[in-house]
Amino acid sequence: MIQSIPTYSNVNTIRLSALFGLLFFVCIASLCLGAYAIPLGNTLSILFNSIGISSANFELSQSNVLLQIRLPRILLNLLIGGGLGIAGAALQGMFRNPLVEPGLIGVSSGSALFAIIFIVFISGGRTSAFLTSLGLPLFAFVGGLLHVGAVFKLSNSQGDSDTATLILAGIAINAFAGALIGLVLFFADDSALRSFTFWSLGDMSGATWAKIPYALALIGIPSIFILQKTRELNALALGEQEAYHMGVPVRQVKILILILSALIVGAGVSMVGIIGFVGLVVPHLVRLLFSADHRIVLPGSFLFGAILLNAADLIARLIVIPAEMPIGVITALCGAPFFIWLIFNFKKTRS
Amino acid sequence: MLLAKDIHHCIGKRQIVDQISLEVQPGEILAILGPNGAGKSTLFKLLSGEVVCKRGMVSYNQFEVGDLKASELAKIRAVLPQHSQVNFPFTVREVVTLGLHQVKVSRHQAILEEVMEMTQIGKFADKLYHQLSGGEQQRVQLSRVLVQIWENQPYPRYLLLDEPTSSLDIAQQHAVLRIIKKLTTRNIGVVIILHELNLAAQYADKIALLKNGILKKWGTVPEIMDEQLLEMVFDHPVLLIPYPACAAGCFVASAGNISSANQSINQV
Numbered sequence: 001m002i003q004s005i006p007t008y009s010n011v012n013t014i015r016l017s018a019l020f021g022l023l024f025f026v027c028i029a030s031l032c033l034g035a036y037a038i039p040l041g042n043t044l045s046i047l048f049n050s051i052g053i054s055s056a057n058f059e060l061s062q063s064n065v066l067l068q069i070r071l072p073r074i075l076l077n078l079l080i081g082g083g084l085g086i087a088g089a090a091l092q093g094m095f096r097n098p099l100v101e102p103g104l105i106g107v108s109s110g111s112a113l114f115a116i117i118f119i120v121f122i123s124g125g126r127t128s129a130f131l132t133s134l135g136l137p138l139f140a141f142v143g144g145l146l147h148v149g150a151v152f153k154l155s156n157s158q159g160d161s162d163t164a165t166l167i168l169a170g171i172a173i174n175a176f177a178g179a180l181i182g183l184v185l186f187f188a189d190d191s192a193l194r195s196f197t198f199w200s201l202g203d204m205s206g207a208t209w210a211k212i213p214y215a216l217a218l219i220g221i222p223s224i225f226i227l228q229k230t231r232e233l234n235a236l237a238l239g240e241q242e243a244y245h246m247g248v249p250v251r252q253v254k255i256l257i258l259i260l261s262a263l264i265v266g267a268g269v270s271m272v273g274i275i276g277f278v279g280l281v282v283p284h285l286v287r288l289l290f291s292a293d294h295r296i297v298l299p300g301s302f303l304f305g306a307i308l309l310n311a312a313d314l315i316a317r318l319i320v321i322p323a324e325m326p327i328g329v330i331t332a333l334c335g336a337p338f339f340i341w342l343i344f345n346f347k348k349t350r351s
Numbered sequence: 352m353l354l355a356k357d358i359h360h361c362i363g364k365r366q367i368v369d370q371i372s373l374e375v376q377p378g379e380i381l382a383i384l385g386p387n388g389a390g391k392s393t394l395f396k397l398l399s400g401e402v403v404c405k406r407g408m409v410s411y412n413q414f415e416v417g418d419l420k421a422s423e424l425a426k427i428r429a430v431l432p433q434h435s436q437v438n439f440p441f442t443v444r445e446v447v448t449l450g451l452h453q454v455k456v457s458r459h460q461a462i463l464e465e466v467m468e469m470t471q472i473g474k475f476a477d478k479l480y481h482q483l484s485g486g487e488q489q490r491v492q493l494s495r496v497l498v499q500i501w502e503n504q505p506y507p508r509y510l511l512l513d514e515p516t517s518s519l520d521i522a523q524q525h526a527v528l529r530i531i532k533k534l535t536t537r538n539i540g541v542v543i544i545l546h547e548l549n550l551a552a553q554y555a556d557k558i559a560l561l562k563n564g565i566l567k568k569w570g571t572v573p574e575i576m577d578e579q580l581l582e583m584v585f586d587h588p589v590l591l592i593p594y595p596a597c598a599a600g601c602f603v604a605s606a607g608n609i610s611s612a613n614q615s616i617n618q619v
Contacts, residue, residue, distance in 0.1 A: 245401070245425065247426070248452065293441070
């Protein structure tokens with residue numbers, strides 16, 4: 001019976017290839033559909049043309065929409081969705097708590113606080129395009145990292161970082177940031193309130209090619225580092241004591257995961273605002289569908305997050321043409337019922 | 352050889368472990384016994400390297416614990432803590448595989464087969480860990496720590512177990528201890544915390560009696576099986592009933608009201 005088990009790597013390759021295929025399909029659909037629909041044939045020839053295989057089966061306006069607006073947006077969705085997924089999976093594994101989401105370590109609330117300060121006090125009134133496009137993400141990013149630092153420092157008081165204290169410190173700091181946000185909102189005018197509300201629900205419309213290198217550096221590279229930690233996270237799933245006994249340098253791994261996740265989520269939040277649900281649900285989907293082994297959970301969560309965010313963005317763009325629904329509304333609105341369905345249907349097989 | 356020399360540990364001003372020296376040879380089982388609060392668990396953590404002792408030293412095969420990296424230490428000794436939780440839906444096979452963290456991937460399959468055969472968990476290898484009974488879960492956890500030090504190496508390895516039988520019925524208790532006994536033929540030394548005196552007497556080679564952080568006596572089973580000594584350590588009278596059929600040669604009995612037990616024995 002033991003011999004009949006297929007090796008892990010084979011099964012995982014099949015699973016990950018399937019997710020890759022699904023991601024590719026969603027991306028192509030996302031390229032074609034929208035307020036300005038582009039036929040599939042034209043889409044493909046634009047893509048071929050851009051990589052040097054000349055083909056003239058399209059109009060210039062189509063090419064502009066596709067290459068300048070949709071493609072960077074899809075790539076950004078892919079990186080941010082994937083980043084949220086993998087960061088959520090790594091943090092859940094590290095905390096050994098399936099309810100943890102990236103927001104819990106303070107990134108989102110820190111970013112939100114600094115974003116609202118920026119919107120209300122700095123960019124309000126004299127709107128300079130340059131200042132808004134660069135200042136907001138920068139502010140939000142710094143705010144997110146500062147908060148994670150504060151949470152970690154608080155939990156680290158006795159020279160030893162205790163996981164339960166880390167979660168409690170995160171909750172406390174989040175509550176405090178929430179109060180400060182309320183205070184700042186009190187001074188905000190209507191337009192600032194509106195732009196903060198939309199920012200806090202996620203806004204993908206600002207995606208440009210200029211953001212892609214930053215996203216690659218701050219999300220792509222940390223994600224690759226997290227992927228190297230699958231075995232350590234597997235060991236940590238049994239407990240920190242047990243992981244240490246198995247030869248994992250627990251403290252180092254915890255700090256590394258925390259920093260990498262903070263970078264990923266901070267970069268994502270700063271570029272497109274707060275997108276809830278992805279970081280919490282995606283790792284669960286992967287665990288329910290496949291296995292709790294981090295060798296599949298981590299890469300699977302990246303791919304699934306990328307799929308989910310691209311699909312949600314597609315729906316957000318299609319549902320109220322020519323306007324756009326905030327993407328956070330879609331992720332929660334579609335994600336929550338689907339997640340509930342999944343929990344009930346997979347209960348029989350995996351728990 | 353696992354060696355502890357004059358180890359000492361206090362939390363705040365309270366002494367938990369005071370001036371304890373012990374050694375464990377490969378192929379030998381050392382049972383640590385003592386009443387609750389005697390410092391057994393702290394001693395255990397000092398031996399495993401999880402807690403660094405304030406004074407004295409612990410060494411494995413002449414390497415001091417503090418000088419070894421977590422990954423190096425993991426190749427020499429494996430540890431089974433008292434309670435291990437599994438929070439995610441891992442299957443039994445996945446849990447056991449976790450123990451192979453430090454082992455070459457090419458050897459995984461063979462080690463898994465041998466260990467699962469020995470601990471008899473092959474038949475539920477693909478079930479979820481949560482679905483198992485307490486005894487089965489304990490055998491899975493035991494398998495997980497065994498795979499870590501299973502392979503024969505030029506150096507001796509050590510296994511440290513903190514009350515591995517505490518939540519098991521008698522049949523399971525003996526099943527687990529028989530597995531542990533077999534390990535000693537693989538050049539492995541075992542340190543085990545036990546509460547049940549009879550189990551210690553039957554399976555251990557040496558026993559260390561602990562009370563209030565002090566090592567009261569350390570020796571072979573016949574040296575430790577002494578009514579007065581045990582009564583002094585546990586603050587409760589015990590009776591040693593000769594019973595040649597079992598390995599220790601006697602059976603330890605204790606009763607809520609020991610004087611009446613004495614009488615009934617005398618009447619017999």
